[in-house]
Amino acid sequence: METIRVLMICGSLRAGSTNEAALRTALAVAPAAVEGTLYTGMGALPHFNPDDDREPLNPAVAELRAAIGAADALLFCTPEYAGALPGSFKNLLDWTIGGGEIYEKPAAWINVASPAAPAGGADAHASLRKVLGYASAEIVEDACARIPVTRPDVGPDGLVHAPELRAGIADALGALADHCRG
Template sequence: MTAPSRRRVLCLCGSLRRVSSNRAALQAARQLAPASLELAMYDGLAALPPFNPDDEAGPLPAPVLALREAVGQADALLAACPEYAHGVPGAFKNLLDWLVGSLEFPGKPVLLLNASARGSHHAQEALAEILRTMSAELLSAQPFPVALPGAGCTAEQILASAERRAELRAMLDCLAGELA
C-alpha cells in the first residue's frame, strides 16, 4: 500500500512588511501543518513589476513566470492578507492581476486566513470577491480568523498561545479535508 501523497499548498502573504503578522501566521501554520500538507511560502511579492496587460503579449517578466509556476505546482493556495484603508494592499492586488490571464489559476482551491486582532473584514470581503471573479474555488465561505496580538508579532508568539494554535489547526483541518 502506498502512502498518501502530500498536498502542496502555496502560502501567499499580502504584506510587504519586514515583520508581518500575516507572514507570521502563515509561518506558524507551516509548523503546525499535518503530514498530509506541505506548506511553502511565496516570497516574490516585492519583485513583481506593476501589472500592465500589454506585457501579457510578450515574454513575461521572470518574477511573473516564477509566480505562475509556483501557483501551477500548488494543489491549493493559502492567503493571509492585511487590510489597508478598508481594502486589499496594492502589492497583493498586483500579484492577483498577474494571475488573471494565467492558465494556472482558474479553478485553484483557495483558503483565506484573516490574521486581524480587530476583526477587519473589508479587505477579506473584497479579496473573496476578486478571487471568485478570477474563478478561484474558495474552500470556505468565510476567512478563518486568527486573532493575533497585533502588528509585528512573530510565529513563536502565535505558537505560544493555545487559542491561536487551535485556530490555526481548525484552518489546517479544513484545508486537509478539502484536499483529501
C-alpha cells in the same frame, strides 16, 4: 496518504507582519501529509500592465504562476489597508488572472486582523473573495478563518505560540487539505 501542496501567500510586505507570522506558523503546524511553501516574491513583481501579460513573462511573474500551478491549494493571509487589499497584494492577484493557474484552485484565507481593527479586515477579505471569484478559484469556506493575532502574540522567532491561535491556524490548514483530498 497523498501529500497536499499548499502555496501560502502573504498580502503584506511589512517586516514582522502578523499575517506572515500566521503563515509561518501554518508551516510549523502543518500535518505530515501537507507540504507548505511560503511565497516570498511579491515585492519583486512588476506593476501589472495587460500589455506585458504575454511571453516572455517577467521572471518574477513566471515564478509566481509556476508556484500557483504546482500547488494543490492556496492559503492567503492579508491585512486591510485603507479599507481594501494592499496595493502590492492586489498587483499580485492581477498577475494571476491572465495565466489561468488559479482557475478552480481551492483557496482559503486566514484573517488575523486585531480585535481592535474597526472592521476586522472585513473589507479586504470581501475584496479578496471578489477577486478570487473573478479568477474562478474555488473558495473553501470551511478553511476561511478569523483568528485575531496581535504583535505580542508573535515570538522572536516570527511564529505565533499561543496554543489556541496555533490550533485555529492548524484547523484552517487542515480543512483546506481535507477539501483537497475529498
